[in-house]
Amino acid sequence: MSRFLAHLLRRLSLLLAASLLLFGAxxxxxxxxxxxxxxxxxxxxxxxxxxxxLDYFYGIPSALRQDGARVFVAQVSAxxxxxxxxxxxxxxxxxxxxxxxxxxxNLIGHSQGGPTIRYVxxxxxxxxxxxxxxxxxxxxxxxxxxxxxxxxxxxxxxSIVNGAATAFVALINLGSGGTGNPQMPTAALDSLTTAGxxxxxNRFPQALPAGCGSGAELVNGVRYYSWAGIQPVTNILDxxxxxxxxxxxxxxxxxxxxxxxxxxxxxxxLGDYRQNHLDEVNQIVGLRDWFSVDPVTLYRQxxxxxxxxxx
Numbered sequence: 001m002s003r004f005l006a007h008l009l010r011r012l013s014l015l016l017a018a019s020l021l022l023f024g025a026x027x028x029x030x031x032x033x034x035x036x037x038x039x040x041x042x043x044x045x046x047x048x049x050x051x052x053x054l055d056y057f058y059g060i061p062s063a064l065r066q067d068g069a070r071v072f073v074a075q076v077s078a079x080x081x082x083x084x085x086x087x088x089x090x091x092x093x094x095x096x097x098x099x100x101x102x103x104x105x106n107l108i109g110h111s112q113g114g115p116t117i118r119y120v121x122x123x124x125x126x127x128x129x130x131x132x133x134x135x136x137x138x139x140x141x142x143x144x145x146x147x148x149x150x151x152x153x154x155x156x157x158x159s160i161v162n163g164a165a166t167a168f169v170a171l172i173n174l175g176s177g178g179t180g181n182p183q184m185p186t187a188a189l190d191s192l193t194t195a196g197x198x199x200x201x202n203r204f205p206q207a208l209p210a211g212c213g214s215g216a217e218l219v220n221g222v223r224y225y226s227w228a229g230i231q232p233v234t235n236i237l238d239x240x241x242x243x244x245x246x247x248x249x250x251x252x253x254x255x256x257x258x259x260x261x262x263x264x265x266x267x268x269x270l271g272d273y274r275q276n277h278l279d280e281v282n283q284i285v286g287l288r289d290w291f292s293v294d295p296v297t298l299y300r301q302x303x304x305x306x307x308x309x310x311x
Contacts, residue, residue: 033303034068036311037104037129038096042074042089043281044111044135045188046169048176049073057110058282063296069303072096072105075176076116078169081187082200085112086119088181093120093127104129106306108299110281111135111259112192114226114266115200122204125220129311131207131267132302133226135256135280138208139201139263140194142250148193153186162186197263207267217268223309224267227298229256229275234289244276256280270302 043049043056050073055061061071074092076085093105106129107117114136121128137144151158165185173181190196201208207224209215217223232248232255233241244257254261258277274292278284282295 030066030068032067033064033300033307035070035106035303035306037102037106038070038072038100039064039106039108039303039306040072040074040089040093040096040117042076042107042109042113042116043078044109044113044137045192046078046172047111047113048078048172049075051172051175054285056281056283057299058286059296060282060299063300064303067300067303070100070102075181077181077183077188078172079165079183079185079188080181081184081191082112082115082119083191084182084184084187085116086123089116090120090124090127093124097127103127104311106130106132106311108132108134108302109136111277112137112188114138114264115191115197115204118204118206118266121220121222121224122206125222128222130223130225130306130309132224133264133266135228135259135277136226136264136266137192137197137259138226138266139260140197141192141259141263142194143247143258144189144192144196145194146250148189151189158186209265209269212262212265214269215265215267219267223306223311225270225302225305226264226266226268227270228259228261228264228272229277229280230254230261230272231274231279231289231292232257232276234274234276234279234292235287238276238278238284238287240278240284241276244278273298 041057047056064071076088109117114133117131121131162185169183206219207215233245248255248257251260256277274289279288
């Protein structure tokens with residue numbers, strides 16, 4: 001009987017130890033992305049928070065929330081200047097702070113969302129803990145330069161294309177609930193050109209690198225980060241690969257199909273990945289390079305990085 005009891009106690013001890021390990025792992029997973037300040041995700045041009053149930057940041061908010069983060073997805077104008085979008089975001093940041101009681105937020109922006117969050121950090125650094133630019137158009141886009149070059153201001157061609165872009169944005173707004181935001185596609189285009197970006201950078205130079213490396217990580221109490229995609233064609237099943245692959249040919253340097261790797265640099269650069277411009281937000285619906293890191297993993301890891309810094 002004593003041998004039987006001893007054996008039973010050993011089994012119970014092993015079971016208890018396994019249960020404690022499982023509980024610890026689960027608890028760790030639920031706090032892995034639990035940043036001190038809320039995370040605010042900001043979309044790029046022609047973007048949205050959620051369109052007919054499809055998240056712009058596909059699967060990313062839910063993954064971060066499962067790991068303990070407080071996540072908000074901003075909705076700013078789908079097509080307008082950095083400054084107009086930035087003012088809209090600033091209002092939303094203040095509302096988020098009022099709702100949560102937080103004194104700051106962590107801003108993460110994709111594409112034109114990069115300059116948009118930089119605007120908020122530039123005019124109100126006291127409200128921002130960190131800025132993270134992903135595929136950000138921080139020094140303009142060659143694609144925008146070419147489009148603007150073929151559509152001189154005041155021409156009939158510009159008017160026609162602007163009308164088509166406005167109609168497209170109206171469709172986006174109809175499916176995403178963003179009809180209250182003013183839209184001006186030509187203002188967005190001008191902001192995204194090299195010249196427009198330079199004018200913006202003259203006002204908000206914080207954390208921009210001198211060349212194609214990293215910039216300052218800490219400016220005015222705000223931490224700055226970036227990462228980028230450098231592979232325009234990543235998945236044969238992804239309908240965006242064809243257009244992005246063609247557009248990538250105008251750069252003559254590493255790019256994600258719409259933005260060059262150097263233009264994406266801001267603050268501490270965290271790496272370049274086999275992703276195109278849509279892969280950077282896990283679109284289209286999670287289709288990506290099967291041999292590259294999962295985009296969702298990058299967001300989770302970064303939230304944990306912010307957590308480690310006490311942000």
